[in-house]
Amino acid sequence: MTDFRYQEQIKSEVKEYEHIVDKDMLKCLKSIDLLARGGRIGFEADHLSVTQLTVLENNFPNVEWIKTNLVVERVAAIKDETEIENVSAACKIIDEVFLHIIELIKPGMTENELSAEITYQSKLKGSEKDPFEPIVASGWRSALPHGISTSKSIDNGDLLVLDFGATVNGYAGDMTRSLVVGEPNDKQLEIYDAVLGAQEAAIDASVDGITGAELDAVARTHISKLQFGEYFGHALGHGLGLSVHSWPRVSEANNEALLAGMIITIEPGIYIPDFGGVRIEDNILLTDEKSINLTGSSKEFISIG
Numbered sequence: 001m002t003d004f005r006y007q008e009q010i011k012s013e014v015k016e017y018e019h020i021v022d023k024d025m026l027k028c029l030k031s032i033d034l035l036a037r038g039g040r041i042g043f044e045a046d047h048l049s050v051t052q053l054t055v056l057e058n059n060f061p062n063v064e065w066i067k068t069n070l071v072v073e074r075v076a077a078i079k080d081e082t083e084i085e086n087v088s089a090a091c092k093i094i095d096e097v098f099l100h101i102i103e104l105i106k107p108g109m110t111e112n113e114l115s116a117e118i119t120y121q122s123k124l125k126g127s128e129k130d131p132f133e134p135i136v137a138s139g140w141r142s143a144l145p146h147g148i149s150t151s152k153s154i155d156n157g158d159l160l161v162l163d164f165g166a167t168v169n170g171y172a173g174d175m176t177r178s179l180v181v182g183e184p185n186d187k188q189l190e191i192y193d194a195v196l197g198a199q200e201a202a203i204d205a206s207v208d209g210i211t212g213a214e215l216d217a218v219a220r221t222h223i224s225k226l227q228f229g230e231y232f233g234h235a236l237g238h239g240l241g242l243s244v245h246s247w248p249r250v251s252e253a254n255n256e257a258l259l260a261g262m263i264i265t266i267e268p269g270i271y272i273p274d275f276g277g278v279r280i281e282d283n284i285l286l287t288d289e290k291s292i293n294l295t296g297s298s299k300e301f302i303s304i305g
Contacts, residue, residue: 001028026059038062045069073247077239078261083171084285087240087263090127090173091283091294093166097121098177098297105304107156107181111136111149118164127166131174131244135163142178143277145234145269156182156305159276165244172244174265175295176281179302188278191228191270192301195278198222198268199299202236206266206284206291212236212254219268220252228270231277237265240283260288 002010003023010019020028029035038060043053045067057065079087100121105114115136122130137147139158147161154160163176178195180188198219205218216236223232235251240263248254250264258264267281282295 001025026055029056030059035060035063038064040064040066042066042068042071044072070247076241077247078259079241079263079285080261083241084263086169086171087173087283087285088294089168090166090171091175091296093122093125093127093168094164094173094175095296096125097164097166098162098175101162102179102302102304105154105160105179105181107305108153110151110153111138111141112151114154114162115149118162122164122166125166126168128170129167131165131167131172134165135161135176137161137277138181140274140276143271143273143275145271145277145279154181157185158182159188159278160304161277161279163279163281170242172240172242173283173294174240174244174281175283175297176267176269176279177297177299177302178278178280179304181304183303184301188276189301190226191272191276191278194223194226194228195268195270195280196299196301197226198232199266199280199282202266202268203282203284203291203293206258206264206286208260208286208288209257211257212248212250213252215250215258215266216252216254219266223268223270231270231272232268233271234269237267237281239264258286260286262286263294 001020007021022028041063115134118134119130133148136149137144138154138160141147142159142161158181160179165172165174201222202219219236223229237250239246239248263285265281266284269279271277282293285292
């Protein structure tokens with residue numbers, strides 16, 4: 001069911017369909033005999049608003065509306081060969097963009113200039129779109145986990161967090177690297193080493209059957225032992241697919257097993273207010289035997305200038 005805007009587009013995107021075109025979606029729904037007969041219909045409780053559900057209940061009183069959670073997401077979380085190829089291709093674009101932009105970074109350029117270059121280069125190299133707005137956060141702003149770029153200049157001595165992605169055939173890749181402009185000081189080195197150690201430990205522990213909470217704990221324990229636990233406040237990672245943030249969650253709240261075929265991010269971070277932050281993120285494919293890192297960019301603590 002669609003309106004005029006997509007009646008041509010669906011010909012290349014949907015197979016074996018019966019097409020109903022009408023700008024009135026409720027009218028389209030009423031034309032389906034299944035709903036007229038009644039029965040039990042599942043809806044995605046996380047995505048249907050109360051208002052939309054009320055409209056459906058009022059117009060289809062013979063239907064029993066059953067709320068569901070993560071039914072589609074759990075199926076989609078296990079990637080087939082083509083899906084893995086798409087995410088891998090997105091990761092390759094990200095790697096190429098990273099190599100290009102680290103040659104451009106210099107003191108005095110703004111975060112916005114660097115963000116624009118990331119988007120431009122990503123599309124030049126084959127990305128369909130940014131799966132999210134690139135994060136470019138420098139200096140004290142690198143302590144903001146979602147520090148979208150601003151007009152702030154990138155200055156000598158700044159930590160610089162770059163978090164960006166690419167999209168291939170609808171599938172997203174997502175990578176974070178943290179750099180320093182100039183020579184790093186001892187505290188910056190200490191923080192970087194703590195995050196890198198936590199990430200490498202979590203990647204090594206990424207095996208079929210481990211729960212999201214157990215994997216999160218691997219990185220969190222490492223960081224806590226180094227006395228930085230209070231500065232790691234977000235989940236370790238998330239699933240990747242048609243949405244850049246998809247099931248499963250790699251967090252303290254997820255006690256479900258991570259399974260072979262899932263692609264997840266591993267992205268621990270340390271964020272110290274008024275000082276700066278470090279995050280390192282890779283895209284990891286779980287298999288029956290061991291994890292495969294789809295991200296190829298160096299994790300050396302790169303010094304710019």
